[in-house]
Amino acid sequence: MHGSSARGLVAGARLAKFNFSVPLASTLKAQCKIKLLHPGQGIHTTAKINSEPEPEMYDVKRGMKIWQTYGYGGIEEVGLGFARIPHVPRPGDVLVKVLASSVNPIDTAMLNGYGSQVIGLMRGLAKMETGTFTWNEPSFPLTVGRDFSGIVEKVGHGVNNLKVGDVVWGVVSPQRQGAHAEYVLAAASNVCTMPDTLTPEEGASIPYVALTTWSALTVSGLLTPFTARGCRVLLLGASGGIGTFASQLMSSWGVEVVSVCSKDNFDLVAGLGSSQIYDYQDPSTKEILISQGNFDLILNASGTEDMDYLQALKSWTGASFVTLSPPLLRNTDKMGIVRGMMQSVCQVVNKNALTLSEGRAYKWAFYMPNPLAFKEISSMVAKSQIVPVINRVYSFSETPEAYLAVSEGHGKGKTVITLEE
Structure with missing residues (x-):
């Protein structure tokens, strides 16, 4: 047992920001080959599916780098691709230029197919607002990454709490494409202004x-x-x-x-x-x-x-x-x-x-979006009542290594991916 006296060993740590840097337990064996082909296609060397996104959803003049998989084969199937940057299709959505994102255990599990049946149903239900419904919406290409920090690039016409240029943090619901990309589309209700006491990497470690x-x-x-x-x-x-x-x-x-x-x-x-x-x-x-x-x-x-x-x-x-x-x-x-x-x-x-x-x-218990709770959490973090605990920060190019580290477990706090040079 380690009693209450143990707190004396780390006096003052309550208000500190913890950031641990530890070597990977093993070397990533999978080699992720990059091929940048026609914009709009998430490219992977073993892809058997060409999933051309709907043209009206994308800005044809610009593109972004994005980590994707075309099969539930785990980390080895993930590749770095190039896709068109999404427009903002719903009045309540925001487009965010990602500065950092984190890796959660659910991300590495989803790469192996975890939750594919329920998440596919959720995707189908989400399309009902457009007048269509499919029982099991196709899953690929799949990008994971549930929480992020970044800068608002565009807002839907129904968004009143955010504006272009705001520095924000937020969560992407599991049925949407994730945040391990240069840009992410999220519901404005799941995004709010990030406390200015945090770095982008610290901010990305908390929301989910x-x-x-x-x-x-x-x-x-x-x-x-x-x-x-x-x-x-x-x-x-x-x-x-x-x-x-x-x-x-x-x-x-x-x-x-x-x-x-x-x-x-x-x-x-x-x-x-x-x-x-x-x-x-x-x-x-x-x-x-x-x-x-x-x-x-x-x-x-x-x-x-x-x-x-x-x-x-x-x-x-x-x-x-x-x-x-x-x-x-x-x-x-x-x-x-x-x-x-x-x-x-x-x-x-x-x-x-x-x-x-x-x-x-x-x-x-499951993740549940809760805008009021998110605002309360933001306030607590701004007052240093809650501090981020980060195990290690990886560069965007090291994303597969970050997946491997999380899949091996036993990390202290969160694993973060930074897109800042």
């Missing part, structure tokens, strides 16, 4: 994990800034992107945060507000935490499920185990939309049938 964490705590965990003070929360996976943000957010709300992570990250996690820290590799950790009990909430950001921890929750007080690794997308990928949904419902019902008898709940 911030809104995912907010959703997990407030929607699934029923923990709010007004009810959180005095609550006791167990945080599994405390040193990753979600964990480092969640620890700071809950601490600012007055929550007693007890964290589980690797021993190497104790000092980092202590500096972010955790009162007690345990080594996930220590066989006694689980036993100690279960015997202590009295947790109002368990937030599982570790990427693996361990239902034994449910026993550490209080009984009959509305306490919940909230996981950020639900089986929904894996089930739909394997079984299709309908059967996968049914299987997922059965799984969550079965787990709750066991836990609700003891007055405890098992819940899922």
Whole structure:
């Protein structure tokens, strides 16, 4: 155990910006060959699909570099291509010149097909506003990258909160093409002015994990800034992107945060507000935490499920185990939309049938757009109540290496890609 005294080891770190530079565990073996062909086509040397985007969606006079894949073959299938810069097709959209973006675990998972069934359906539903609908919209070419920072290039005629030239940060919804490109198109409701206390790289490291964490705590965990003070929360996976943000957010709300992570990250996690820290590799950790009990909430950001921890929750007080690794997308990928949904419902019902008898709940959590929460997070970051935690910054040309680093796991905080020279 690493108790509250550990915070003395990193005095003042609460208001610092953490930036770790670590070598890659292994060398990227895939060679990404670049061929810049006709503008409008995302080019990849193994591409079998020519997906010419609709002409009215693009500026034919200009182009941009973009990382794309034409198949669910993982990192090895990603190539650097050239595409036309998008126009702003919807009144509520903004076009942003990207200064930096980050890599989240969902990005590397999507390169292997994770969530393809549900995301394809979401793309089809999004096209209903144009009067068309397809059950499973084609996925390729696919560009990943959920959060970004940059400069507003164009705005839709319905956008009132942003203007050309604003320095912003934001999130691209999973059904849209991602931010690992020189320009990105996003809904204005998912974009806001970036605090001037941040660099572009720091700004790109926060939005997606911030809104995912907010959703997990407030929607699934029923923990709010007004009810959180005095609550006791167990945080599994405390040193990753979600964990480092969640620890700071809950601490600012007055929550007693007890964290589980690797021993190497104790000092980092202590500096972010955790009162007690345990080594996930220590066989006694689980036993100690279960015997202590009295947790109002368990937030599982570790990427693996361990239902034994449910026993550490209080009984009959509305306490919940909230996981950020639900089986929904894996089930739909394997079984299709309908059967996968049914299987997922059965799984969550079965787990709750066991836990609700003891007055405890098992819940899922996902990223959810929330403009009001985004503004509150921006305010907290501007006041240094929450600081970015960056593992390493890669250049745009090193994007596949950034994917590899994230896929290997166990990083401290976020992995960022910069487009600035």
